[in-house]
Amino acid sequence: ECFYAVFEEEIHQVILENQLFKPGERIAIGASGGKDSTVLAYVLSELNRRHNYGLDLFLLSVDEGITGYRDDSLETVKRNELQYGLPLKIVSYKDLYGWTMDEIVKMIGLKNNCTFCGVFRRQALDRGAALLKVDKVATGHNADDIAETVLLNILRGDIASFNSEFINIRFSLLLMLGCQNLNKFSTYAYFKKLDYFSTECIYSPNAYRGFAREFIKDLERIRPRAILDIIKSGEDFRISTTTKMPEQGTCERCGYISSQKWCKACVLLEGLNRGLPKLGIGRNQGLNSDGKKDRKRDSRTPSIESKQCGSLEF
């Protein structure tokens, strides 16, 4: 009982200290059905009630189209909708982009599929949030996730991301629970007998993140506080703020926020649709001259890709 109280109180303190919410705001909770987002949904609705935050809470779920994983976890989210009384919106890759992850994997194999999923999901969340007309999106990223991301950025050469990880750029994706360790989540969810789905994505064994995850698990055994130290290091990295920030513009194809002519999702989609799975992966990430040629031609792509984003507020 004390554990629940402390856990909930810590989250409440984070919300207060960082002034994360204002009364009357509409908040979408990124809900996958897994333990982190389930705990987040439960605790947030509890605290909203208990401390009168005055928030309108919604569940926002992304259907990537992964059979044997997402279809099952979505059932869990639907149950959460009833259990917590939070309206649910599901956005699917099939509707937004015309492709499910299973179809994508069939086309490009198991090496770079996580790249596609990550890019698509970020945009999907934003679009879903726009449809719900919410002010903020809350995600259940925990400390382990963020530490993994810091390490991945170092390993793969992505210093520019450091700033955007910790500063809110677009829709304030809230790394609310970033102070909490993974273990606390599972413990909370387990003992509170919250309804959650505990299987990994079937494609995750091939993800590069696996290296970082493995390392962090070993690290935690020797020195548990190292996870928080990694996050602290990430925040402390001396990054020259002048050079790194890319300019914010809009994608010419779909109107989504983008620093290049086309947003990453459009680049990847173009690759899928043209049967060029490597487009957008690796060093030559732009469309270059090919892209220019394409834009002059009539677009063969279905209308969904050129759908405007609706009322997006940056």
Add this chain to the structure above:
Amino acid sequence: MACNSSTCNSSGCYKGYEEEEQPKPNTKAAVNGGNSCQNLCVKCKVNEPVCCGIGGENSRFCKDCFKNNLYGKFKQAVTYNAMITPPDKVLVAFSGGPSSRVVLQFVHEMQYKAQKNYDANKDKSLPVFGVGVAFIDESSTHSFTSQHIEKAIEDIRLIVSNLAPPSKELFVVPIESIFSSDGIDGKERLKELLDAVSDVTGKEDLLIHLRILLLQKIASENGYTRIVLGSCTSRIACHVISATVKGQGYSLSADIQYVDSRWEIPVVLPLRDCPAQELNTLCSLDGSLKVVELLNGPCSGINGLVSSFVKVLQEDNPSRECTIVRTAGKLTPFHFNRVPEIHDSNVPSATRRNQKRYTLKPNGSLSSDSFCPICNSPLKKSNFPSSLRSHGSQQNPDLFASACSSCQFQILPKDPSLMEEFLSLLPQQMITKAKHGDQGNFSLLR
């Protein structure tokens, strides 16, 4: 430069260089799928290749070109960063391992060429830089037999004496000499100090800090102006990860540059762009590069874990270490990551003008930086305790308050009552820094 031949996976590459004694071009051709691109060194296209660089199939060199490639990286690092100039006396830190051996060899060759030029030159305007070698004997912290260590020292003496002309002074110094009192007292004190540190990683790191302090001491007492470390890309990659893991993200960029002038004697890293794998290959190819392996045993704790992690990543992708160092290289260095300006009028003005480009002004924004007395890492301003509470007296500086958070956690004793005793065990240099740290605090507040 990832290995992009589909048949040559990274482990194949490793096997490639182990076969260097009997070059097997036929095997390589088979691996290549009978590639008609003939088996010649990619550089000179004349000789048969005997080894693989980090780039896999694309960097198969013959022995000479391989060595020249590495030497080239070394030379460029030295020249571009103005690491060594004529009036310098350079102390090479020698551990006996392959990186040490290579850096010593390269420094020697550079000196040798400079000497030849000097001898051939009529006007004798540019003197040749001096080179010394320092070996730190850490046997008191390990359980080596004295026989083992004596043999090792003998081998080292031989190596250094063979690297003449020009002759080089060798310093063999036991680690306990860091304390002003030598001999048995020193050994005891060192043992007590290390025992007082409960964290395994903290112990290892403290030893590293003591090592660098001792190198500073040797250099300073013997008139050396630079310390050369053989830190290679791989070691730096490991340091990037382990510093991140220990919460030292702020000071990380200070440790991984070519030049580190925080210290009284600037420390330079000319092998920063050379991967360990290539240095190992060079040592095995070249019989004269004898390596003195002192089996210190694997690092345990976090340092060991990070080492294995990076190794796993390397096996997955041979260019991973380079990527890590390149990424970390994008972090902003500190003002002391350049060589200090020369004020010596004996140095020809051309050299001084050259140096001006890369040097820091001595009156630069030094005063506002404070450093951890134990590991000498620059402290982020906000970490500094702003309260005016009892910061120790002159006799007992507040060690805890002036240390970085990593040292606070892994090195300093948890129990505050043990702090005073710990303070008494530390070498004088660290205590002096702690005192200055306090005073620095005052000057900011005035």
